[in-house]
Amino acid sequence: MSDKLYSHPDGSVFYRKLKHKRPMISHAHGVYIYDKSGKRYLDGSGGPLAISVGHGRAEVVEAMARQAQAAAFVHPVTFTAAVVEEYAAALAEVVPVPRARSFFLSSGSEVVEGALKLARQVQMARGEAGRYMVICRSLSYHGTTLGAMSVSGRTSLRTPYMGMLQNMPHIRHPYPYRFDPRGENLADRLEETILAYGPENVAGFIAEPISGSSLGAAAPPPDYWPRIREICDQYGVLLIIDEVLTGMGRTGRWWGIDHWQVQPDILVSSKGIAGGYVPFGAIVTAHEKVQDIADALGDFNHGGTFSHHAVGAAAALAVLRIIQQEGLVENAARLGPVLKQELRQAFADHPYVGDIRGRGLFWALEFVQDRETKEPFPASLGLAWRIRQRALEKGLIVYWSQGCADGQNGDLILLGPPLIITEEQLAELVALLREAVVEVLAEVEGEVRLGQAV
Numbered sequence: 001m002s003d004k005l006y007s008h009p010d011g012s013v014f015y016r017k018l019k020h021k022r023p024m025i026s027h028a029h030g031v032y033i034y035d036k037s038g039k040r041y042l043d044g045s046g047g048p049l050a051i052s053v054g055h056g057r058a059e060v061v062e063a064m065a066r067q068a069q070a071a072a073f074v075h076p077v078t079f080t081a082a083v084v085e086e087y088a089a090a091l092a093e094v095v096p097v098p099r100a101r102s103f104f105l106s107s108g109s110e111v112v113e114g115a116l117k118l119a120r121q122v123q124m125a126r127g128e129a130g131r132y133m134v135i136c137r138s139l140s141y142h143g144t145t146l147g148a149m150s151v152s153g154r155t156s157l158r159t160p161y162m163g164m165l166q167n168m169p170h171i172r173h174p175y176p177y178r179f180d181p182r183g184e185n186l187a188d189r190l191e192e193t194i195l196a197y198g199p200e201n202v203a204g205f206i207a208e209p210i211s212g213s214s215l216g217a218a219a220p221p222p223d224y225w226p227r228i229r230e231i232c233d234q235y236g237v238l239l240i241i242d243e244v245l246t247g248m249g250r251t252g253r254w255w256g257i258d259h260w261q262v263q264p265d266i267l268v269s270s271k272g273i274a275g276g277y278v279p280f281g282a283i284v285t286a287h288e289k290v291q292d293i294a295d296a297l298g299d300f301n302h303g304g305t306f307s308h309h310a311v312g313a314a315a316a317l318a319v320l321r322i323i324q325q326e327g328l329v330e331n332a333a334r335l336g337p338v339l340k341q342e343l344r345q346a347f348a349d350h351p352y353v354g355d356i357r358g359r360g361l362f363w364a365l366e367f368v369q370d371r372e373t374k375e376p377f378p379a380s381l382g383l384a385w386r387i388r389q390r391a392l393e394k395g396l397i398v399y400w401s402q403g404c405a406d407g408q409n410g411d412l413i414l415l416g417p418p419l420i421i422t423e424e425q426l427a428e429l430v431a432l433l434r435e436a437v438v439e440v441l442a443e444v445e446g447e448v449r450l451g452q453a454v
């Protein structure tokens, strides 16, 4: 075993951030991660919001080991494992989809890809073979793969691949902090777009129920999702809800869309559903839609070597049982107002903190140069990344995002700690974050004054 403390920028592995060295992990337990130098980090965001039941849970590890020992892999075309069926049945009890059936894959991007294909096949099965377009939203994120990226709206992530992406219609996203929704019902943009492209061409509409990494916990107004549901029903368009980030209790309800009590036609989730123990994701839809495909087309034309993975299902089932037994959805709901209060106390008076928003254990801070005009800091300052780095130095992990204001500028820090976090640990999180934010913003203020920002 190597005793190196950091990854090497010229080492045998290459990572996304090519010039950046990262600490070598030693172990992780509960809400803390420890590196090889012995430094402890409070996991304030579960990386990109992937940790639900905490690190190092013996119940999950044992369930995975038991399944791996019994049969780690069986090809889903030939066999299945009881745990896969058991997990799907348990999931069906907590999703807002009637008589739910699930198809399992290995990541958020994969389940989004699969959902796009499922929407297309449901339409084909209904005799609507012309419907292939999936309408999406202008600032959104649904994954790395080319289909998922075609329905995402992050300019900086999409630009290098433009020629390779499908041209799907993007409509304006709800963002109460920047767009005043009064006088303009953003849901009606969906209807206008369906009519502009022709309902006979539109298979579905995909969106995050509460914006994830792009707009940082921005939630639409109360009438948005019910109106979207109405429009989808009127024009035979399938509503695909992406709960990859917001699912499994993160926002204080089982699913983000539960805050609006709207039923999607297809729900996808990943990240927290297997708690980070194994890459795993689910596509969920109603039995009747699967049956339509079976009757009209025979098979669901999609699959992968590692779909319906037995060890993945074992981990996800153990995670689901912990969430139920320990009341972690309720814990997230209970801690939401506590975290809100802590964040308000720490940041509400800071001149460069424009907005503090969130639900349950998913919160974001948006930074602006001017609270009146909401002008963002220039992207060249890399503000959110610098705060994230400073927090890491102080032993706190937070997630960052840039581009919320206009696709390029606009800095966000996102919080999404494990759902097992305590009030004391939340106070520790906010205190460390405050130190990092105050220090970096003081530096940035100096740079802006000296005209160093481009």
Ligand SMILES: Cc1ncc(COP(=O)(O)O)c(C=O)c1O
Pocket (backbone or CB within 6 Å): 048, 107, 108, 109, 110, 112, 141, 142, 143, 144, 208, 212, 213, 242, 243, 244, 245, 270, 271
């Ligand atoms: C809402 C949403 N959908 C899809 C994805 C893609 O998931 P993955 O990174 O597991 O492929 C993400 C990842 O951040 C996400 O936030």
